[in-house]
Amino acid sequence: MHDSPLTEVQDANLRTLITIRVGLERDTVDTCRMFALDPRTAERLRTLPLDRLWALVHSIGQVSLFIARDDLGTLLDSPPSVAGALAAAHAPRPASMSAVR
Secondary structure (H helix, E strand, O other): OOOOOOOHHHHHHHHHHHHHHHHHHHOHHHHHHHHOOOHHHHHHHHHOOHHHHHHHHHHHOOOOOOOOEOOHHHHHHOOHHHHHHHHHHOOOOEOOHHHOO
C-alpha cells in the first residue's frame, strides 16, 4: 500500500471501486446492472488484489473513473419526489465534455 494521502478524486475512485467489489461479492448480477459492468470487467475487479487496486488508484491520479450523469443538473433541480422517477426513467450517461468547454 502507499503511504501518501489520497486526493479527493483518488478517494472517490477507491471508495467506489471497493463498494463495487463488495457488491460483486453479494450479488454479481445486480451490481453489474447498477454500475453498468460487463461480466468480464466485473470478475477482473472482484479478483484484483487490494494492493493492485490501491496502486491503480494512485497511478490514475486526478482522473475520475466515475463521471457524473448527463442529467445530474436536472436531478438536482427536481423535487426529491420526482428525482427518483427521472433517474429511473433515463439510463445514466456520462455528461458530454463539450458541454463543459
